[in-house]
Amino acid sequence: MLTTRRLGKRYGEKRVLRKIDLDLPRGGFLVVTGPNGSGKTTLLRICAGLAQPTEGKIERAATRAQVGYLGHEPLVYRELTALENLELYGRLYRLPERRERIGMLLERFGLWEARHERVVSYSRGMTQRLALCRLLLHEPELLVLDEPYSALDEAGAELLDAQLSELSGERTFLLSTHDPARVDPLASDRLALAV
C-alpha cells in the first residue's frame, strides 16, 4: 500500500527527516512513535500526500480520494455547523449516498443532537469527534492519523478504539502517538523516530 525508500525532507537548510524506509502492506497497521520534533508529523503529511519529500521515493497505492488524514487541526470550518461541514466534504468527495452516511457517522460519534450547531460552540473533544467523522466520511483505504487521541476525552477515545479495531486488518493504517500501549494490540509494525 505504501513504500518509501531513503525518504528525506528538508525545509531549506533545516533537515527534518532522513533516510526513512517504510513497507506498509495493505491491511497493515504502522505505529510511529518519537519525541516532539522527530519528524512524525512531516512523515505523516508526506504519506498523506500533503507534502513532497525532498529526497528519496514514495509510492502510494491509493488515490487522493482513498486517503484519509487526521492531523492536529480538525480541518473543519468553525463558522459552519457540523452538518454543513460534512456536506461540503461529502460533495467534494462525491459520495453517492451522502445524507445517510453523514447521519450514520454523526449518530455514531454522538454529534447528531448538535448537528445544527456551529463548530465554534463545540468543546475540543466534540470538534475532534467531528474531525473523525470527516476522516471516515469517504471510507478511505489508507488512514493517516497524527496523534488522534490527543484531544479526545475517555469516551471519545473509546469510540476511536472501537472504530480502529473494527477497520483494522481491512484498511491500512499509519498512526503516530505518544501512547503506543493504547494501540499495541492492533499494531502490525512499529517505527521509532529519533530527533
Next chain:
Amino acid sequence: MSYVRDVGALARKDLLLELRARDTLPAMLLFVAAVFVVFHFALPGTPSRLETSGLLWVAILFTALLGLGRAFVPEREQRTFDGLVLAPCDRSAIWLAKSLATLAFLAAAEVVALPLYALFFHRVGGATVAAVFLADLGICGVGTFLGAMAVATRARDLLLPLLFLPLAMPIVVGAVGASVVDSPGRYLGFLALYDLLFAVVCWASFEYVVAE
C-alpha cells in the same frame, strides 16, 4: 461536470461563511461610500467627467482589495487549507470558487457604488458598466490568486496590494479607457483579453500555490 459541482460546493461554502460572519460585504460598502466622500473633498472645484471616472476606478480597485484581503481568511484562521487540498477535486476549483464568491461581493458593492457615484459626481454610461463587469472578472481572478499567495506569507495582508497593483495596472488602463473614450470597443477587448490570459495562467498554476 463534476468540476462544476466542486466549484459549486466550494462557492456555496464561501457564501455561507460570509452570511454567518457578515464582515466583508458591509465593510466594502462602507469603504466605497467613504472613499467617494473623501474624493469630493480631495478634488477642489467641479471635477470633470474624465477626472472622476479615474477616481471611480481607484475606488473600485481599493474596495476590491479590501474584499480580496479577506478572501482566504477563513481558510487561514480555521486552518482548513489541508482539508481542501486533500479532497480529490482539482485544486484550481478552489481558486475558481473563491473568485466567484469574491466576484459576488464586489458586484454587490458596485450595485450600490455605481448609483452613488452617479448621484455624487457624473452619469454612468453603458460602456462603463460593461468595463466594470470585465474588470471585475480580472480583478477577482488575479486578486484571489494573489490573496491565496499572500496568506501563505508572514506579511499577509500587507503583501496583497504590493503583489496586486502592478498586475492591476492593465485593468485600470482598459477600464478607464472604456469609460472615457467615444468608441470603447478596443478597451473592452483588451480587458477581455487580459481576463482570458490571466485566467488561464491562474487556472494552470493554482495547484502550486496551495500544495507543495
Next chain:
Amino acid sequence: MLVTTALVFVFFVAPNDASDLGFAQRIFYFHVSIAFTAYACFAGGAWNALRHLWKRDPRADLESYVCIHQGLIFGTLVLLTGSIWAKIAWGKWWIWSEDELVLFLVLYLFYCAYFMLRFSVDDGPQRANLSAVYALFGVVLIPVSFAAIRLAKAYFHPEVFTLHGPNFGGSILVTYCIVQAAMLVLGYTLYRLELGAKLLDVRLRRLREVLA
C-alpha cells in the same frame, strides 16, 4: 575575467563610435541595451521558474531567483539611464510618454514585490513555488503592460505621436550590437558570479551540518 572583458568592450568601443553623435545618443545605447538585458534576465527567471515547477529542482528555484535579482539590478539602471536621457532630451527627469520607461517602472514595482514575497516566506518548497508562480506572472505581465501603456496613450494624448528613435544604420547599429553583446555578457557574468556564491553558500552550510 569575463567582467573585465565586458567592461573593456563597453568603455572602449562604445564611446569611440558614439563620439560624434552627442551625449544623449550615447546614453541611449546603454539604456536600450540594458533594458534588453533586463528583459532577458526576467525571461530567464521565468524559464527557470517553469523548470522548477516542472521538475521540482531546488537549483532551478535558486537560478530563477538570481536571474530576477540581476534583472532588478539592470532594471534600476534602465530607470536611471532613462531618467538621465529624459532630462537631456526633454529637460525633465521623468516623462510619462516614454513607453519603455513607464513599463520599467511597473515591472520594477512588480519585481520588488517579488522580493517582498520571497523574503516573507520561510525557505522551503512553498517559497520556491510561490516565487516561481509569481515569476511566471511577470512574463505575462510584460507584453500585457506594454499593450496597456500603448492603449493608455490614446486617451492621454489623443493626437498620436511617436518618439523618434535614431535611425539605425551603419556604425550606429554596429555600436549598438557591441554594447548589447557586452551588456548581455556582463549580465551573464554577474549571474554566474551570484549563482556561484549562492551555491557555495548552500554547500558550505551542508558541510557544516554534516560536520556538526
